[in-house]
Amino acid sequence: MFKNLDPILHSQLRLSIVSILMSVDEANFNFIKDETQATSGNISIQIKKLQDAGYIKVKKSFRNNYPNTSLSITKKGIEAFENYVSILKNYINPK
Amino acid sequence: MENTTFTPEESLLLITKTIEETKERFKENGHILVFWGTLIFIVFGSQLILSLLEFYKYTMYPVYLFPIGGIYMLYIWIKDKKQNKPKTIIGNILGNLGWVVGMNLMIMGFIFSGKLGEAMAPVFLILFALFIIVCGLTIKFKPLTIGGVLLNLIALGSFFLDRDYHGFSMMLGALVGLIIPGLLLNIARRKAYV
Numbered sequence: 001m002f003k004n005l006d007p008i009l010h011s012q013l014r015l016s017i018v019s020i021l022m023s024v025d026e027a028n029f030n031f032i033k034d035e036t037q038a039t040s041g042n043i044s045i046q047i048k049k050l051q052d053a054g055y056i057k058v059k060k061s062f063r064n065n066y067p068n069t070s071l072s073i074t075k076k077g078i079e080a081f082e083n084y085v086s087i088l089k090n091y092i093n094p095k
Numbered sequence: 096m097e098n099t100t101f102t103p104e105e106s107l108l109l110i111t112k113t114i115e116e117t118k119e120r121f122k123e124n125g126h127i128l129v130f131w132g133t134l135i136f137i138v139f140g141s142q143l144i145l146s147l148l149e150f151y152k153y154t155m156y157p158v159y160l161f162p163i164g165g166i167y168m169l170y171i172w173i174k175d176k177k178q179n180k181p182k183t184i185i186g187n188i189l190g191n192l193g194w195v196v197g198m199n200l201m202i203m204g205f206i207f208s209g210k211l212g213e214a215m216a217p218v219f220l221i222l223f224a225l226f227i228i229v230c231g232l233t234i235k236f237k238p239l240t241i242g243g244v245l246l247n248l249i250a251l252g253s254f255f256l257d258r259d260y261h262g263f264s265m266m267l268g269a270l271v272g273l274i275i276p277g278l279l280l281n282i283a284r285r286k287a288y289v
Contacts, residue, residue: 005106012109015106015109016109019109019110022114023114025187085107088106092103
């Protein structure tokens with residue numbers, strides 16, 4: 001019996017954002033934009049969804065007089081990601 | 096990138112690709128190692144030449160290149176901060192370790208050199224070796240680990256050498272433990288992007 005994949009993570013852009021945040025301690029909005037090649041509007045919407053789910057932490061500040069949005073993954077986000085990968089592996093190699 | 100759903104295989108491939116690409120982008124480059132290796136090589140090489148030419152009065156002057164190196168590191172650190180580079184745990188650990196080791200080397204060299212006496216060069220090299228070995232093991236880059244181990248051996252071997260030959264130990268240590276692994280790291284990094 002296959003378990004359902006987490007709908008929050010099972011979308012290309014949201015999964016990319018979470019994958020990036022799994023490999024760094026903290027990343028800012030522009031870095032995510034460069035890496036994913038997605039539009040600012042789309043990224044903002046997906047960030048909001050991930051934040052609402054409690055998977056990422058968003059910190060807004062100013063750096064050199066410019067707004068700076070820093071993102072980092074939460075403990076809940078790490079657990080969800082690990083769970084998602086484990087279910088995926090089950091889908092690919094069912095026992 | 097579109098926000099579409101996709102198959103489990105595509106999903107796993109995307110995760111692997113994204114994580115690998117992000118990690119690759121933040122692989123430490125060898126530029127700083129080559130910079131410090133060259134600086135040490137120049138400082139101790141110049142001291143050796145000045146001694147051979149019997150200009151003993153001036154042998155201390157090349158050492159003042161080290162604080163200039165420290166200022167350059169500070170410039171690099173400020174530049175990186177301004178670029179808003181993402182923080183990585185490994186990058187943070189290595190950066191902090193580098194600062195702690197570097198500051199201790201400066202303090203030892205300028206304040207406690209008299210107290211350390213003949214042990215100055217070996218202790219200096221041991222601290223460098225410690226940093227290089229930790230870096231090599233952390234970023235899983237064998238030439239750096241091997242360079243660090245060789246540097247450590249040179250450092251321990253220096254205890255058996257007369258103080259007059261410590262300049263050679265420093266130069267050899269800089270070449271084996273810093274310059275060569277740094278250049279190899281740069282080559283490996285460039286290859287990863289081809």
